[in-house]
Each structure stands twice: as structure tokens, then as C-alpha cells.
Amino acid sequence: MKAWRRVAAVARKDLLLEWRGRDAVLPAGSFGFAVLLVLGLVSGGGGKAAPSALWVSVLLAAVLAAGRGADREGEEGTREVLLLYPGSREDLFWGRWLALCVVLLVLAAGLWCAQVLLFDAPTRGAGVLILAGLLATAGLGAAGTLLAALVAHVRAGPLLMPLLFLPATVPVLLAGVRLSEAAASGAPAGPWWGVLVVFDLLFLLVGPALFELVVEG
């Protein structure tokens, strides 16, 4: 049984459901935009605060989006059916991860556009920002997929998700903000690329390995 076919099937299923229902992108995107707006008002909308506001809004929107896929499986009673198909459960992890990464990239792109408009932020250093965004998305997607599967068995799961996700992803927030500031000012990024890469490696290695244990509850 080809793993790539199983991964693609799960990702396609999640993305189709999201495209038809828009029940992750719309609420998470609206929430992220609201956070951006509030931070803009508090900080006075200066360009200096723009990187922090962007990454905080992306992270908070990611909490909502990551939990949505697992919630959907629970609501439709399909979680067990999915787990009982033959084949490695790591494939399910990678399928979910892929779909979540696409959703997170859409959210991040939308929030970046909103940030440029709201904060009148400079658009130079876009290459650095795109690379940082891709790396951050890979790690956030892995952390979100693993933690959403973990809290799916818990009654207070929606409450637990941000409590686990936000502390675990602080390195992404810090690295994202510092890299964005460095890109805007043209200063060297220092060790922050390394922080992002280590975070990604950690969750991309640990995530699939722990997924099977976690989904069995």
C-alpha cells in the first residue's frame, strides 16, 4: 500500500471539507484579523510593532485552525473509522499535517496583507519573510496536528488546546518576530533561523512517532 496515496487522500479530504465548509479559515482568519486590529489600536499602528502583531495574530489563528480538523472528525463520528483503516497511522499524521499547512499558509498570507494595510508596514525583505513563514508553518502544522489529536480525547479539549499549543510554539513566535524585524531593517538575523529549524525538526520527528500513541487515547 503506497504511503503517498494515503497521505494525499487524507490531505485532499481535509482540504475538500475545509473548502466546502470554510469552518477553519473563516473563524480563524476573522479572529486573527481582530487580534491584529486590537494590537494595532493599542500600539498606535506604528510599523515597529507590525512584526509582533503579525506573528501573534498568526499564532492565535493557528490555535483555532489546528483544533478544527480534529473537532470535525469527532462531530461526524469518523475518527474511529479513519483509525481502523489498514496501514501506518503516520500516514494519517502527514495527511493532516499537509492540509493544516495549506490552511496556515492561507491564514498567514491573509494576515500579512492585513498587517501591511493596518500598520503601513514596509514590504521589503519579503523573501526572508516568505522563507520564515514556510519554516514556521511546517513546525506549527506538526505541533498543531499532534496536539489536536491529543486533546481530541479530552472533554475540555478546546480549552486545553491553546494551553498546550501556545507555550509549545513560543520559539516560533520569537524567531518569526526577530526575523521579520531583521528583514525590515536589513540587519543580520542572528541565530533565529537555527531556532526555527530546530523547532521544525523536533516536531516533524516527534509528531508522527507520537501520533499513534496519542490517537489510541
Add this chain to the structure above:
Amino acid sequence: MRPLDPVVTDALGRRFGAVVALRGVGLRVREGTCLLLLGPNGSGKTTLLRVLATALRPTEGRAWVCGYDVVSEGHRVRELCAFLGTSAGVYAGLTGFENVCLAADLCGRPRWQVAELLGWAGLEQVAHRPVRTYSLGMRRRLALARVRLQEPRVLLLDEPFVGLDEEGTRLVAELVTGVKKRGGAVVLATHDLDRARALCDAVAELESGRLLSSGPAGLAGAVSRG
């Protein structure tokens, strides 16, 4: 040594905290037969099926499906068995066709079988409609198509007749007969004895998680009591 029969349990038990759902259940389902699980609500029928399907881990004893241990060789068990629970477990936001395509991709089956299976389930006219527009019976038929696609050696059915009309019942019978003919085994839990009577070769009765009786000898008595 691996048990030869398709389904074997030995002193199987499952607790949910302080609640004992199954205790000391020893069963054997032979090749080409269907075992009917009977018992009142809460007697442990669904728990037993879910343990055999690897959806739950036993807390005591062992179980084997086609000779594979359901705990240590769960991945092999999932290749050989299919479970249809009380929920159809289909995605309401996908069409019937997309649901069965997903199953085909996940089981490594060719997609050309999908249209044929939807035809078998009598869903070809509604195959490209979202499942949220399906009735309960249609969703159950879709789930039957998905299970048939898996071509299991061991079929585990929990209340398979719920929501099904006569045609749907015929599909369940066809599925059960097909597995038996291929030398597999079926474990079927239901309260609908009229529909199950013709399909089963043996009966096991559970009560409060314990096995009260099992074997073909109990069949006549148990079914007639039903």
C-alpha cells in the same frame, strides 16, 4: 503459538475506570461461520467488537484475529478485518463517491471499484450528492459499500440492520455470506434476531461483561427466546 481460528479471545477483559465492561471472555469463531452476539444493553457486545477491531485495548486477557494479536500486531489485524459500528462514520461534507474513493485510497484498492460498489449499494443515482442530503439508511448503505471494498477476512458488525430497509438487509446478508464463503468469519451484535437468524451459525450470550453461553448448541434456545 498462533491460534488457527479467525477470531479467538482468551480471558478477555476491559475496564473503563471502575466500570468493568468485559471480564474473562473466551470465544472462538471458526472459519466460514458467523457468530451472533446477544445480550442486553451494557452487556459488553460493542466493547468486545471494538477490542477485536483494535479500536480499544483490552485491560486483561488476549485476543487474536486471523492469528494476529490485537494489541501487539494491531496493524496486521486492521489489514484483515473491517468494523461497522452503530455510526455510519461517513463524511457529510463529501459526496458518496468521494467517501468511497477515500476508503479505496486508504485501503490501497483500485478506484474503478468505487462506482461498482455504489451500484451494489443502490446509491449510483445519488453518488455525486453530498452525504448530508442522504437519509440514515442511505448512509448505512454507503458504510456497507465501504466495508465491502475492504474485502475483509473478519467482519465485525454492530447493529448492522439499524435504519435499513429490506434491500439494505439483503446487502448485509450478502456481505456476511461473502465473508463466510471466502473462509472468513463474522461477529455480529444485534437485538434484531428476526433478521440475524438466517445469517448466524453460532451464538454467544453476554451479560454484565461475562460470557453466559456460547456455541451452536445455544443457538436454538437463544434465538427462540428472542
